[in-house]
Amino acid sequence: MTIPSASTHGRQRLIDAALNLSYHKRSFSSLGIREITREAGLSAPAFYRHFEDLADLGQAVIREVEQAVIQAFTEVRLATAKEADLDIRPMLLKRFFDWAVDNPKPIVIGASEAFGALEKMRLGLKKTLRTISQDICADSRISRLLPGLPEEEMMEVLEVLAQNMLFMAVDYVEQPENRQAIFEKALRIVGVLFAGAHAIHALQSDIR
Structure with missing residues (x-):
């Protein structure tokens, strides 16, 4: 079994956090980056190690x-x-x-x-x-x-x-x-x- 790297794990945590938040709000574009990183249990700067912006994260989901x-x-x-x-x-x-x-x-x-x-x-x-x-x-x-x-x-x-x-x-x-x-x-x-x-x-x- 391949163990995901810390980088991959952090990226997936951000995706999962955005999905959880957006699923209840039903508006992906209304999410804030700090809100997503808080849900993922990561620091705000960690977001930009994986994604350029919210739309980039949205494309990753798609x-x-x-x-x-x-x-x-x-x-x-x-x-x-x-x-x-x-x-x-x-x-x-x-x-x-x-x-x-x-x-x-x-x-x-x-x-x-x-x-x-x-x-x-x-x-x-x-x-x-x-x-x-x-x-x-x-x-x-x-x-x-x-x-x-x-x-x-x-x-x-x-x-x-x-x-x-x-x-x-x-x-x-x-x-x-x-x-x-x-x-x-x-x-x-x-x-x-x-x-x-x-x-x-x-x-x-x-x-x-």
């Missing part, structure tokens, strides 16, 4: 989500690699929602800061949604559901879905009694967007 979600999706793909004809979309969606239940703080904060005051954090979230969409797009079982669709148009569909699923994941986390209904609604949205993108592309091809 990158952690990106890495964790891609890892979760990779596990699904590896577990189903031999099933070439499988519609993997329900499995990916369920895995993401289950991950959100286990990690509610970054999901709720990411959704609340999607239109927040920190530009770096907004841009970081957009980049993360695109990276996750690229990861999904790379699976041939996804791309074959949109035959003939150019990759950039496929990415547009997946990015719209990724953003919608982020917000629906908050409902999934906070409404345990409605999780099955939320999951089924999310699946319908996925199906409608895929079907719509395919139909529009087919129509445009006929016009050409």
